[in-house]
Amino acid sequence: MTTELREAAEKDRFAAETGRFRRELLAHCYRMAGSAHEAEDLVQETYLRAWRSYAGFEGRASIRSWLYTIATNVCLTAVERRRMRVLPSGLREPCDDPDRPPSPAGPGEVSWLGPLPDRWIAPDDPAAAVVERESVRLALVVALQQLPARQRAILILRDVLAFTAPETARILGTTTAAVKSGLQRAxxxxxxxxxxxxxxxxxADPRARALLEGYIAAFERSDxxxxxxxxxTDATLEATPFRDWYAGRENCLRLLENSVLGAPGEWRLIATAANGQPAAAVYRRDTAGALRAHGIVVLTPTATGVSRVIEFHDPTLVGTFGFPELS
Known part of the structure; x- marks a missing residue:
């Protein structure tokens, strides 16, 4: 067999053994980093490092554990050298003046948390899909970002991915005692x-779908x-890259009426899902009348209504979620 054929066969074997873990590694990197775009880059780096060391993989651990070792350490290197990702509600108390427009953060002043498309990580197994969605809920991912990087890794590996304490210790190159202590603190x-x-x-709950449909209709009708x-009544509203956020339905509605809704037909929203929650791709009509990508809005639905609205004002996210520019 020629060198080229051997290398091709090795690559095929590598892809067959590692490819099935890509989606769960993407979710893992997202939990660690708080950004879908960064998670993509971290998974790519994980597979590059795995391929370079594949010839020396001796099977002392499972392929899955080996990949998580690489991915976790790639993530730790990345997150330890940058500031923590946050949402507006993590910066200050809610704004008490909904009659003025919210104030944006300066360029590069804040590292914002971002949404994750459900379609990137949805497992084929319905039971596994429920667990996966719970583990990437925005409230949990926000809270994870508050933890020191290694504590975050320990908690994710133990409580989300169900690695044992000794397995987690091997992944992180530490002791079982250190893992147990770190998990307790986390x-x-x-x-x-x-x-x-x-x-x-x-x-998929009909009540959640109805709330999303109602939210979309309200924006498209400016109602x-x-x-x-x-x-x-206790709903909160926040949007990146703005520092201000709002608590209480009355304040949220006043802000939307005064600064956001505009005229009927100014907005178009298309239903999707993000972080295991109902969401929509958002478009806004420009001064020439063309609809332009605006961002992604994510709702937290409950049996008594939407408790939290987060809009990620980033036009590139619309493409990330698989939607085109409209005109």
């Missing part, structure tokens, strides 16, 4: 931030009264 810090979903509805029926 759980305590996470509990203080209360990231658990509060009766959050699954995206604040319809929004009043969608939002809970």
């Amino acid at each position: 759980r305590a810090r996470l509990a203080d931030r209360d990231p658990a979903p509060r009766q959050t509805l699954e995206p 604040a009264r319809l929004l009043e029926h969608v939002l809970r």
